[in-house]
Amino acid sequence: MRKSFAVLLVLALPLAASCKKSVGDLHTVDVAADAAGTPAAPTKVSVEVKAGELHLVPGGVHTVGGSVRSNVKDLDPKVDPTPGTVHITQGAADVEPSAITGEVVADWRLTLGSTPMELSVDGKAAKTELDLSGLALKSLTVRSAAGAVDLSSKTANPMTADLVDVESGAGALTLKDLGNLGAAKVRVHTGMGSITLDMGKRIDRDMTVDVEATAGSINITMPLGVGARAEVQGGKVTGAGWDKDGDAWVVTGGTPAKVTFKIKAGAGVILLNAN
Numbered sequence: 001m002r003k004s005f006a007v008l009l010v011l012a013l014p015l016a017a018s019c020k021k022s023v024g025d026l027h028t029v030d031v032a033a034d035a036a037g038t039p040a041a042p043t044k045v046s047v048e049v050k051a052g053e054l055h056l057v058p059g060g061v062h063t064v065g066g067s068v069r070s071n072v073k074d075l076d077p078k079v080d081p082t083p084g085t086v087h088i089t090q091g092a093a094d095v096e097p098s099a100i101t102g103e104v105v106a107d108w109r110l111t112l113g114s115t116p117m118e119l120s121v122d123g124k125a126a127k128t129e130l131d132l133s134g135l136a137l138k139s140l141t142v143r144s145a146a147g148a149v150d151l152s153s154k155t156a157n158p159m160t161a162d163l164v165d166v167e168s169g170a171g172a173l174t175l176k177d178l179g180n181l182g183a184a185k186v187r188v189h190t191g192m193g194s195i196t197l198d199m200g201k202r203i204d205r206d207m208t209v210d211v212e213a214t215a216g217s218i219n220i221t222m223p224l225g226v227g228a229r230a231e232v233q234g235g236k237v238t239g240a241g242w243d244k245d246g247d248a249w250v251v252t253g254g255t256p257a258k259v260t261f262k263i264k265a266g267a268g269v270i271l272l273n274a275n
Contacts, residue, residue, distance in 0.1 A: 021095070023071045023102035033079045033086045034063045037115045039159055041084065042138040045112070046120040048089045050075070051097035052106025054123055057131045060111025064088060069107040072100055077108070097125075116159060123147045137161050137181065144168040148193075153180040156202060160184075168193050172216075179203040190216055194268075199223065203258055212264040220261065221273040227254035228261065230272060235265030241274025 037043030043063060047054065052070075060066065064086050068077050075091040090106065097104050106126070112119070116136040121128065122143045130142070133154040139162050142149055148171045161183035166173055170192040177200030178186065186209040188195055194216040197209075201223050211218055213235075222228045224241065230249040242249045250257070251274045263270060 021072070021074060021100045023100060023104060024073065026069060026071045026105060027073070029068045029070065029076050031067060031077055031079065031088065031110060032062045032065050033081045033088065034113075035081055035084055035086050035115070037063075037084065037117055039116045039136070039138070042116040042118045042136075044085045044120075045117045046085075046087050046122070047110065048122040048124070049106070049108055049126045049128075050090045050124045051104060051126050052090075052108065053127045053129070054108045054110070054121070055129045056110050056112060056121070058112055058133050058135050060113040062111070063113045063115045063117070064110055065113070066108070066110035068109070069105065071102075071105040072097075075100075075104070075106055123149065132157075132181065134158070140164045140166075140181065140183075142166040144171045144173075146170045148172045148174075150174045152176040153178070153200075156180045157182045160205075163187070172196075176200065177202075178209075179207075183207065186210065188212075190214070192216060195219065197221070199226075199259065205258075207259045209259060209261045211261060213268050214266045215268060217268040217271070218263060218265055219271045219273070220263075221275065222251050222254075222259065224251070224274050225254060226259070227251060227257040228259040228274075229257040230261040230263055232263045232270060233265070235263070235268050235270040237270045237272065239272040242272045 035043045074095045078089050080087040118139045120141040124145045126147045128149045130151045136159045163185045164183040165187045168190045172193045174196045176198045179200045179202045189212045191214045195213050196219045198221045228251045241252050243252050
């Protein structure tokens, strides 16, 4: 019996070693996926990247297009287009970048087309940069475990968005020209990271913006002359271009509140700006 056990053990060791993954040669994988969508029935687009860098920009020919440069074939993009849906993931669910030997390269450069869509992005530990300028978005959901998220929208969303929901466990969140997305409801939450929120110059509908940072700072900028009210719990508030109004803050000389902020902060500083 002892001899049999020893043989099994020796055979198992090479098998375990063979499962270990390591980086390889750099290669590029093209991405092209299409799904029909209308304003009444938008395409559901989801992109999940575990590590590396994810860059999304408008102007694509396909619903989702572009290319991915990588040195790990097991982390190449997997595209699952079904009617009304495009789902793109970084490798199989059981392949984790942290378990791969060597420096992993995963540079995702994707484009989004003009199809009306409900967009969901999960960057996990990746650095995520989203340029959503002019995209037809019915809703936007962004998640990040630890990677930084940088989101901008330089031109207006041609649709009326229902919700923008951005959340990170520990990464910094930077959102610029948020008013261009035209969402009635916005939620921006982080645990240990900071939040920088610039509403931009275009705000053409009433908005409710829920902002929460458990431990990080919050920096919010409103355009002058547009009414805003901030209801704050916790944190230390500094207002530039804002006035104290009871337990809340309002933009100096603004019209009746068009944007209502509901802000929760732990030990972080809250900076309210209007310019």
